[in-house]
Amino acid sequence: MDKLKQVAVIIPAYNEEKSIGDVVRGIKRLGEGYIPVVINDNSEDRTTDIALAEGAIVIELPCNLGIGGAVQTGYKFAKENGYDACIQVDGDGQHPTNQIPKLIKSLFEDDYDIVIGSRFVMDSDYEISFMRLVGIKILSFFLKILTGLDIKDTTSGFRAINRRALEFFASEYPQDYPEPESLVFAHKKGFKIKEIPTRMSNRMYGKSSITPILSTYYMIKVMLAMFIDLFKK
Amino acid sequence: MLPIQIIIGVISIGFFIVTFEFIRKRHLREEYAILWLATSFAIAILSLWPGLIDIISKITGFYYITAILIIIFVFVIAILMHYSIVISKIKDMNKELVQRYALLEHKIKELEKKKS
Numbered sequence: 001m002d003k004l005k006q007v008a009v010i011i012p013a014y015n016e017e018k019s020i021g022d023v024v025r026g027i028k029r030l031g032e033g034y035i036p037v038v039i040n041d042n043s044e045d046r047t048t049d050i051a052l053a054e055g056a057i058v059i060e061l062p063c064n065l066g067i068g069g070a071v072q073t074g075y076k077f078a079k080e081n082g083y084d085a086c087i088q089v090d091g092d093g094q095h096p097t098n099q100i101p102k103l104i105k106s107l108f109e110d111d112y113d114i115v116i117g118s119r120f121v122m123d124s125d126y127e128i129s130f131m132r133l134v135g136i137k138i139l140s141f142f143l144k145i146l147t148g149l150d151i152k153d154t155t156s157g158f159r160a161i162n163r164r165a166l167e168f169f170a171s172e173y174p175q176d177y178p179e180p181e182s183l184v185f186a187h188k189k190g191f192k193i194k195e196i197p198t199r200m201s202n203r204m205y206g207k208s209s210i211t212p213i214l215s216t217y218y219m220i221k222v223m224l225a226m227f228i229d230l231f232k233k
Numbered sequence: 234m235l236p237i238q239i240i241i242g243v244i245s246i247g248f249f250i251v252t253f254e255f256i257r258k259r260h261l262r263e264e265y266a267i268l269w270l271a272t273s274f275a276i277a278i279l280s281l282w283p284g285l286i287d288i289i290s291k292i293t294g295f296y297y298i299t300a301i302l303i304i305i306f307v308f309v310i311a312i313l314m315h316y317s318i319v320i321s322k323i324k325d326m327n328k329e330l331v332q333r334y335a336l337l338e339h340k341i342k343e344l345e346k347k348k349s
Contacts, residue, residue: 039335057339058339059335059336059338059339060335060338060339061331061332061335062331062334062335062338063327063331065328065331065332069328069331069332072332073332073335073336076332076336077336077339080336175328
């Protein structure tokens with residue numbers, strides 16, 4: 001590579017004081033070109049202080065926007081500051097930071113617009129609850145019917161996007177169920193998408209925001225949203 | 234005057250006063266207030282001039298109370314739909330503002346750091 005690519009590592013965080021330090025440190029260890037950008041989604045804890053102390057760029061939202069709005073803020077930041085790519089990493093530590101270069105490498109060398117770090121494409125020993133597995137399988141099948149895309153891990157937030165995709169997502173990004181919905185957006189824009197295996201750890205702290213009781217309701221809403229996205233102007 | 238006319242008349246006057254108060258205290262924007270003022274005005278006219286209902290019935294062919302209920306129902310649904318659209322738009326604008334605000338605040342902090 002002629003010039004060092006600047007990659008904004010976008011970390012949406014809501015009350016992640018326990019894990020944010022490790023995540024930022026992990027990114028710093030990757031070396032030059034990887035800039036940790038924490039989007040604090042109006043946390044009530046010390047997320048900002050800890051992230052700043054570890055040397056991250058911190059952008060604080062004055063109201064809680066949810067994951068979609070937070071990630072999009074990161075894309076807007078990257079767009080305005082001339083970054084070559086973005087990679088989204090959860091603030092809870094479930095996305096291993098040492099896998100970031102692998103995704104970025106694939107993005108640039110194989111010329112993809114979006115590279116998804118997947119829990120299901122071979123070589124991954126991520127343990128997952130049965131309910132969640134079924135849900136993700138259904139979403140994957142539904143996405144294939146809608147768009148023809150063959151993505152196994154539709155809800156993975158661990159994804160790298162290039163300049164072209166980040167410029168688009170900075171202006172248009174789904175707010176409610178950003179991971180599966182943005183794939184429909186990407187398909188409509190004709191982005192090249194690839195899924196590569198990554199080793200993910202189970203959440204270090206905290207609980208998933210999706211409880212089994214609500215997951216059926218969640219599934220119906222996501223699929224409805226994806227279906228409508230297909231017809232959006 | 235029938236008791237029902239008096240009741241409806243009182244309701245329409247009360248409705249009118251409440252709407253006017255909301256506009257005066259700036260709880261309601263004029264564009265929405267016009268709708269409610271018109272509604273209270275319509276109720277008032279109907280209570281003062283019951284014959285109007287007969288005229289409307291003859292013109293439109295709505296003789297049954299159910300038909301009138303359906304009209305009211307559609308009217309209410311239309312208003313609710315309108316509000317959903319307004320809320321969605323406001324939510325979207327709010328999101329844009331929150332993001333812009335956060336990015337600008339970050340920029341200001343960076344500039345201040347550079348200065349000191």
